Every structure is written in C-alpha cells, then in structure tokens.
Amino acid sequence: MSRFRLDPTPAQVTGLLGHCAHARYVWNLATEQWSMRRPGRRGVPGYAEQARQLTAARAAFGWLRAGSQTVQQQALRDFEQARRNYIAGTHGCPTWRRLGQHEGFRVVGPQAQRVERMNRRWARVLVPKVGWVRFRVSRTVPVAKSYRISRDRAGRWHIAFAAVPAPIPAPGTEKVVGIDRGISVSVALSTGELFRCPGSSDSEDLRLVLLQRRLARARRGSRRRQRAKIAIAKLYARLVDRRRDWIEKLSTEIARRFDVIRVEDLRIPQMTRRPRPIPDPALPGGYLPNRRRSKAALSRAILASGWGLLVRRLEDKAHGRVERIQPAYTSQTCSRCGHCAPGNRESQAFRCQCCGYRDHADVNAAINIAAGRAVSARGDRPTRMSVKREPQPSTHG
Numbered sequence: 001m002s003r004f005r006l007d008p009t010p011a012q013v014t015g016l017l018g019h020c021a022h023a024r025y026v027w028n029l030a031t032e033q034w035s036m037r038r039p040g041r042r043g044v045p046g047y048a049e050q051a052r053q054l055t056a057a058r059a060a061f062g063w064l065r066a067g068s069q070t071v072q073q074q075a076l077r078d079f080e081q082a083r084r085n086y087i088a089g090t091h092g093c094p095t096w097r098r099l100g101q102h103e104g105f106r107v108v109g110p111q112a113q114r115v116e117r118m119n120r121r122w123a124r125v126l127v128p129k130v131g132w133v134r135f136r137v138s139r140t141v142p143v144a145k146s147y148r149i150s151r152d153r154a155g156r157w158h159i160a161f162a163a164v165p166a167p168i169p170a171p172g173t174e175k176v177v178g179i180d181r182g183i184s185v186s187v188a189l190s191t192g193e194l195f196r197c198p199g200s201s202d203s204e205d206l207r208l209v210l211l212q213r214r215l216a217r218a219r220r221g222s223r224r225r226q227r228a229k230i231a232i233a234k235l236y237a238r239l240v241d242r243r244r245d246w247i248e249k250l251s252t253e254i255a256r257r258f259d260v261i262r263v264e265d266l267r268i269p270q271m272t273r274r275p276r277p278i279p280d281p282a283l284p285g286g287y288l289p290n291r292r293r294s295k296a297a298l299s300r301a302i303l304a305s306g307w308g309l310l311v312r313r314l315e316d317k318a319h320g321r322v323e324r325i326q327p328a329y330t331s332q333t334c335s336r337c338g339h340c341a342p343g344n345r346e347s348q349a350f351r352c353q354c355c356g357y358r359d360h361a362d363v364n365a366a367i368n369i370a371a372g373r374a375v376s377a378r379g380d381r382p383t384r385m386s387v388k389r390e391p392q393p394s395t396h397g
Contacts (some may be wrong), residue, residue: 002139002142002144002160002161002163002165003158003159003160004123004135004136004137004138004141004158004159004160004161005135005136005138005156005157005158006128006133006134006135006157006158006159007122007133007134007135007136007157008133008147008157009108012127012130012131012133013157014357015129015130015131015138016127016133016149016151016157018066018067018104018132019067019068019071019097019105019127019128019129019130019149019152020103020104020105020151022064022067022068022071022072022075022105023071023072023074023075023104023105023106024097024098024103025064026054026072026075026076026079026080027075027076027079027097028096030050030075030076031079031095031096031097032092033050034079034083034094035044042137046080047076047077047080047181050076051073051076053277054072054073054076064345066129067129068107068128068129070107070108070109070111070128071105071106071107072126074105074106074107075105075106078106079094082094083100087349100153101153103150103152103183104148104149104150104151105148105149106146106147106148106149107127107128107146107147107148108145108146109145109146111126111128112144112146112147112161113143113144113145114126115141116132116240117137117141119148120137121136121137122134122135122136123135123136123137125140125147125159127149134372135159140354142161142163142165143163144161144162145273146159146161146162147159147160147162148162149237152233153229153230153233153236153237153239154230154233154234154236154237154311155230155234156237164316165316167316167317167318167319167320167351168252168253168255168256168318168371170259170260170318170321171256171257171258172259173257173258173259175257175258175259175260176190176258176259176260176261176262176370177189177190177191177257177258177260177261177262177366177370178190178262178263178325178365178366178367178368178369178370178371178372179261179262179263179264179279179309179310179366179369180252180264180330180331180362180363180365180366180369181263181264181266181307182305182362183298183301183302183303183305184196184305184348185348185360185362186305187250187310188283188360188362188363188365188366189254189363189366190363190367190369190370191367192360192363194360194362194363195250197243197246197247197304197305197306198242198243198246198305199239200239205228206233206237206240206281207235208232208235208364211228211231211232211235212218213343214228215228215229215232224349235316242311243304243306244306244309247309247310247313248313250310251310251313251314252317254314254318255317255318255321256319257316259321260321260323261314261318261321261322261323262322262323262324262369262370262372262396263311263323263324263325263369264324264325264326264327264330264369265321265324265325265326265327266307267375268302268307269283270301271287271299271302272299272303273299274295274296274299275295284339320379325369325372326372327369330365330368330372331345331361331362331364331365332344332345333364333368334350334352334354334355334357334364335357335359335364335367335368335371336352336355336357337352337354337355337357339352339353339354339355341353341354345361345363346359346361348360348361348362349361350363350364
C-alpha cells in the first residue's frame with residue numbers, strides 16, 4: 001500500500017472521527033454476533049444477512065443514517081474477510097475494536113477514485129460526507145479502487161491507497177546474499193556489512209521515563225493524563241517512523257544489489273511470546289520474576305530491531321527472490337571448514353575450534369545462510385543443513 005499523511009481541518013476531523021465510530025460500531029456488532037456461535041446451534045448471520053440488518057438499522061436510527069453507508073458496509077466486508085481468514089487458519093480470531101486504538105475506515109468503489117492533484121506537494125481526496133481533504137504528496141499517487149483512512153494514537157491521520165507497487169527487478173549479477181538478524185547487530189550480510197537499526201537516544205529515553213511517571217501520577221479520566229498519553233504516543237510514533245524508514249531504505253538497497261536473498265526462517269511470534277511463570281520454592285504460591293523480566297527485555301529488543309518487517313518488505317520488493325533457510329546451527333558452524341560446536345561462538349566473536357578461523361559471529365552465520373538450502377515460498381518443511389557436528393562425550397561411562 002502507498003500511504004500518505006492526511007491534513008484535515010478541525011471540522012473535517014469531526015467528520016472523520018464520526019466515520020471511525022460508525023465503522024467500529026458495525027464491526028463490534030458483527031463481532032458480538034460471531035461470539036455467540038455454539039456447536040449445534042444455528043449458524044451466525046453472514047455478510048448478506050448482516051447487510052440487510054444494517055439497512056434496517058439505518059432506517060430506524062437517525063444517527064446511524066447520518067453516516068456513510070459505504071463506510072458501514074465496508075466494515076461488514078472487512079469483518080467477513082477477517083472471519084474467512086480465521087477459518088482458513090491464516091489469521092487469528094476477529095477481536096473487538098476499541099476507542100482510541102482502532103480508528104479507521106475504508107472507502108471502495110468509484111468514490112475511492114476521486115483524487116485530484118493540487119500542486120507539486122499537495123493533493124486532495126473526496127471523502128463521503130466530509131468533503132475534499134488534502135494530503136501531502138511524498139511519492140507518486142497510485143490509481144486504486146479503494147483506500148483506508150486511519151488515525152494513530154499520536155493523533156496523526158493517514159490515507160493508504162490499496163495499490164501494490166511493482167517489485168524491484170533483479171540486477172542480473174547472479175549474486176547470492178545471506179542475512180543474519182541479531183540484537184546488538186540488527187542485520188549482518190554475508191558480504192561482511194553490518195547494519196544497526198536506529199533506536200531512541202538518551203534524551204528520548206529520559207523523556208519517556210519522565211512521561212511515564214507523569215502518567216502514573218495523573219488521575220484517570222483527567223486532561224493531564226490524556227496529555228501525557230498523547231506525548232508518549234508521539235514519542236513512540238517517532239521511533240516507529242525512524243525504524244520503518246531505515247527498513248525501507250535497507251530493503252530497497254538489498255533488493256537492487258542481489259539476485260537471491262536468503263534469510264533465516266524465524267518464528268518471531270513464538271520467540272517474543274511471554275514465558276510460563278516458574279514457581280518460587282521459597283514462596284508458596286509465588287513465582288520467580290527474573291525470568292519474565294529478562295525475557296521481556298529480549299522480546300523488546302527483537303521487536304525494536306524490525307526482524308519481521310524487514311523480511312516482509314524484502315519479499316514485496318524482491319518478489320520470488322527471497323528464500324527462507326532453517327536457522328539451526330548457523331551461528332555455531334564454521335563457514336570455512338563446516339565444524340559445528342557451541343564453543344565456536346564467543347558472544348559477537350567467532351573462533352573455530354577446529355581450523356582457527358576467526359570472524360564476526362553474525363557475519364559467519366550470514367555466510368552459512370547464504371550457502372544453505374532454500375525453503376519454498378509455500379511454507380514446505382525445511383531440510384536440515386548438512387553440517388559436521390562435534391562428537392559429544394558419552395554419558396553412559
């Protein structure tokens with residue numbers, strides 16, 4: 001999708017928030033009907049029946065009739081698609097949408113094509129029952145049959161046109177690159193290049209701590225608490241924009257330089273999942289807190305490095321040229337002689353205990369990934385890399 005920064009007037013913001021409220025209300029009604037399904041009972045209404053119910057509700061309630069029928073019907077279509085994705089097993093179950101967190105709506109059909117260019121920097125789009133809303137032109141505006149308007153927690157409005165850009169063509173050099181993702185070094189290439197995802201500065205970390213303390217002292221429902229929440233949201237939004245910009249530039253550079261891109265097939269949701277608590281033997285009914293704290297710090301570092309987004313953008317830009325490799329033993333295997341042992345890696349340094357080869361640990365893993373076996377894009381079970389394992393001493397005497 002091509003996303004642009006929307007610049008509505010205060011009066012238009014009121015209309016946009018009204019559309020968001022209507023779309024959220026219709027979605028939550030469909031979610032409530034879906035939650036009532038039980039084995040042996042009559043099935044919940046589908047999209048056609050819900051559309052008829054929406055027509056009756058618009059005729060009965062004036063506040064709902066004052067909104068856009070396109071926005072409300074599209075919310076039902078989005079829920080139907082989410083329900084099908086859940087049944088297919090590709091996505092999770094549709095959940096409730098909350099005020100302040102899920103602010104957005106979609107417009108489809110001929111109304112989505114009413115876009116006009118004002119000048120070199122600005123364009124405008126005709127939103128149903130809101131009027132012409134201008135947005136900042138940061139790239140070529142695509143021709144799309146639908147768009148989505150959303151508002152983040154920092155109060156910024158965006159418009160995203162549903163148009164898939166053309167992938168970047170392969171350079172034709174037949175070069176293969178391996179990518180290893182880590183914590184201290186976000187991305188390491190098999191060519192020896194190291195990249196670090198930009199994070200927050202010391203002043204931003206200090207400001208975040210002060211804002212969180214202010215938020216903790218504020219009374220719930222007060223304006224002071226609301227201002228603190230908006231300030232924290234703006235700080236996080238700045239960090240997210242910085243990370244996305246870095247990923248976009250890096251993925252474009254890699255897609256232009258290499259024909260085949262090989263990455264580790266990591267299960268990031270499972271890696272960042274909260275661990276099970278460990279009972280504290282000294283405190284009956286209590287649990288050890290240290291494991292959760294250390295795991296939470298590791299999960300935050302993984303998410304802050306943008307592992308998943310980088311691979312998704314590479315698959316979009318280098319379509320059909322990204323291969324997933326099984327990550328087993330790539331960091332413990334010598335890329336020169338193939339000797340595999342846990343002692344080969346010493347933190348960020350790699351020293352082979354067999355041949356004495358030395359290199360950066362992430363670069364050595366990236367070289368192994370570049371030479372590994374590929375996994376098809378259909379998600380077939382990967383084949384294990386053939387590496388020379390160090391014989392383990394017998395435990396049977």
